[in-house]
Amino acid sequence: MAPVAPYRRYYPGTQPNHLHPPYVSSIKRAPSKPLVYLPHTLSEVTGPVIGPEVVDPKTCDLTRQHPGEPLGERIIVSGRVLDENSRPLPHTLVEIWQANAAGRYLHERDQHNAPLDPNFTGCGHTLSDSEGRYRFVTIRPGEYPWGNHYNAWRAAHIHFSVFGPAFATRLVTQMYFPGDPLMPFDPIFNCTADEKARNRLISLFDWETTIPVQALGYRFDIILSGREATPLDTHSHGTKS
């Protein structure tokens, strides 16, 4: 075996702490003891390979999973999956889930009294293409109230789950929409100390992917941890333009 090339650790401040008291659910669930630093081994630099044999290409269109059209504003959500070295991550699984246009999830524990939509499940997945690109057709999710504190509302968001090439590159995050007035008041959006890192969770309105008369486009690039350079691997980790 060649030496294991570890993945880069997150830049300080750019990730949420486990304990973020304004998000009340973190108080009883965040670990209280320091994490134990684990050097990367073969166990961390490898990871699940989910391939086209399990991914139904139709599931990337969340507006065509039922006989009728879902209510709400059709949108295109697309972007690229890249690593920190700006390299595209091809053929990696991207999963999303979200509320419907009224702000209601198709889930037995969602007690919000907004209507369910018989034509919308809110689940999609796809593989990035050979250049790391992904694309979903969906509807814009509604904002919704939650029980975190008095008059608490979640900013509109879409949940994303991405594997990348290794156990170490796993990411689950949420994508937000530009101009949403609830973001400054949402403790989940605000759980990351670094403002620039936080703001990268906001998608960009995108004319290029907007389809005339059909759907507005939003762009959301996803960056996963990149490899550290190792002595044997310096050529492939040269400066990127």
Place this chain on the structure above:
Amino acid sequence: MSLQATTWQTVGPFFKIGLAWLYQDDIAGPGASGDRVTIEGRILDADGQPVPDGVLEIWQANSHGKYAHPDDTQDKPLEPGFKGYGRIPTDDQGCFRFTTIKPGRVPGPDSPSSEKKLQAPHLAISVFTRGLLRRLITRMYFPDDPANHEDFALNLVEPARRPTLIAKKANNRPNTLEWNVILQGPNETVFFDA
């Protein structure tokens, strides 16, 4: 100029909508060699309350100590169809259950002599729940394995906390192990920065 990794956000309470299609509690599949074992446990919070909205992801080698991944270039056999991947939700009582085979030993970190010591058999595990702003990373080791005492990762942990990473044999139930994930408190599971 390098980019900066996207920040984590919680899976929230409704992840089942997006993640259930890939739930997998039979990690080895039918064709894999090795000792079959069932692993059962619960995810518990700081008050010992069950966590009914959690999900584990498992990553493991096959019984020969080979990962089903292109970066594992070891000259070891890999059964066709072996994935080594699991995704298991907790139920209303915070319980999870999955079956697999005991993995073989895989190489550890590079040592100064550039020889790799083998690690003890283990599962790499991600824990996701509502309330966790990002995943927790832990490992599960197997009881009574003679390699545990020389495993580099176990030896990074203070001795009093190592048992949180080692499953226990279930009473009167052969080939069944018990292992709990305790998110916070005196018996808190060891979580890694990995």
